Amino acid sequence: MKKLTDNEIIEIFTTFTKDKFSLILSTSNKEIEALTSYSPFVEAKGKFYTVMSSSMPHYKNIEQTLKAHVFIIEDEKDASHIFARKRLYFGANCKIVEGEEYFELFDKRYGESLSFIRTMKDFKIVELSPKEKSLVLGFGAAYLMNEQGELLQKNISHK
Numbered sequence: 001m002k003k004l005t006d007n008e009i010i011e012i013f014t015t016f017t018k019d020k021f022s023l024i025l026s027t028s029n030k031e032i033e034a035l036t037s038y039s040p041f042v043e044a045k046g047k048f049y050t051v052m053s054s055s056m057p058h059y060k061n062i063e064q065t066l067k068a069h070v071f072i073i074e075d076e077k078d079a080s081h082i083f084a085r086k087r088l089y090f091g092a093n094c095k096i097v098e099g100e101e102y103f104e105l106f107d108k109r110y111g112e113s114l115s116f117i118r119t120m121k122d123f124k125i126v127e128l129s130p131k132e133k134s135l136v137l138g139f140g141a142a143y144l145m146n147e148q149g150e151l152l153q154k155n156i157s158h159k
Contacts, residue, residue: 026069
């Protein structure tokens with residue numbers, strides 16, 4: 001992989017999710033029992049929004065802890081190497097949000113395919129505010145970004 005400039009790395013951080021339509025969400029309950037699920041998402045103003053049923057365990061976990069971990073990964077069929085799939089991951093502070101504007105974000109990104117969620121009263125929007133983000137672009141190409149969008153570390157090397 002070619003050496004990337006700071007600006008190129010920041011650009012990849014900000015555009016990585018454009019062609020990804022679901023995220024993997026890890027949560028835990030107060031007893032620290034882990035649960036992983038996946039969900040559609042939208043991104044706006046540096047935050048991620050996902051929608052889920054309030055009757056599901058992962059929603060209950062978020063409601064209890066207000067924390068989650070997010071993992072967004074390149075599709076296997078697009079990867080140059082199965083063990084070097086490009087991926088973005090981060091811890092997030094969570095908040096349950098309400099308002100038509102959030103559903104409109106989903107409409108804009110997914111069209112009619114998710115419009116039914118508006119009518120289902122148990123579906124809620126969860127705002128995910130990323131903490132430090134990690135981006136892996138291949139072997140020996142891992143990068144860290146802080147909450148302000150500044151690179152913290154480049155090219156974490158393998159030993």
